[in-house]
Amino acid sequence: MVSYVLRRIWQLVPVLVVSSAIVFVLMRLVPGDPVLMMVGENASPQVQASVRQQLGLDQPLPVQYVIWVGRALHGDFGNSYFSKLPVTGLIEEAAPATAQLALVSLVLALIVALPVGILSALHQGSRFNLAVTAYTGLALGIPNFWLGILLILLFTLALGWLPPGGRVDPLQNPTLGFKTLILPAATLSVHMSAVFARFITTAMLDVLHEDFVRTARAKGLAERAVVVGHALRAALIPVVTVVGLQFGRLLGGTVVVESIFAWPGLGRAMIDAVGQRDYPLVQAILLLMVVVFVVINLLMDLLYGLLDPRIRLGQGRA
Secondary structure, eight states, rough: HHHHHHHHHHHHHHHHHHHHHHHHHHHHHSSSSEEEEEEEEHSSSSHHHHHHHTTTTTTHHHHHHHHHHHTTTOOOOOTTTTTTTTTHHHHHHHHHHHHHHHHHHHHHHHHHHHHHHHHHHHHEEEEEHHHHHHHHHHHHHHHHHHHHHHHHHHIIIIIIOSSSSSSOOOOOHHHHHHHHHHHHHHHHHHHHHHHHHHHHHHHHHHTTOOOOHHHHHHTTHHHHHIIIIIIHHHHHHHHHHHHHHOOOOOHHHHHHHHTTTOOOHHHHHHHHHHHHHHHHHHHHHHHHHHHHHHHHHHHHHHHHHHHHHHHHHHHHOO
């Protein structure tokens, strides 16, 4: 098991190297010059050159990349071009809000998808199954930004039940903090719950026809014990991979949702930084999202190996 873990970690090194290069280059391809946005287009060439030198933008791109990576390896992502504050501090300030929103959305999606997917598999052709199919089709077809706007129109403007945006720390005001979290978390979780429900249904249908499930029923076990104790555990093995992949999509989805609901997280900070061509802040946030996505998928792979020992054993023989 240790060799399997070390091998998977080693495989992540080239992924992170390539990702960091892509993040660095993509930001430079965005139209707009951060120097001109800082000093204005009417500034003299001497002033522009001085600011460009102070920011290190006068160096060739490969040199800038090497310097950035070298500092990043020591936890130094530089200072924001506009706020002049350390990027690390800005990320530490915004990261808890994004982490809270992402985790609550994921848990909410799983809470909905698990029973819905299981019951849909057990009652194929029923009205409930048709209702689940309709829900998943609708949920998969509605973009997050459109769903978020609809929820604001309904629960804020029409009913007046929930605030339209912003975030309140739940440790300071649990009630208001919970209310500000409902709409953005629901917006993110709807699409994920549909994906999970469909995948759980398919996985359960495959497992319910396996020999070990028929054997368990032949032994006289209660249907609940057969479904939960035998079929569900086997069906969750491929679902683990989907959860990891959807978590990566969730990180991208927070960028849009945080902007709609004025949620002060990494997504909204990145949108503002892109508009200002704040290279250090955008690069650090994107790299952090890549690292989180890679680590989550590594953990999913390890959990996959724990659920199915054949995976790590097969790797060990390779």
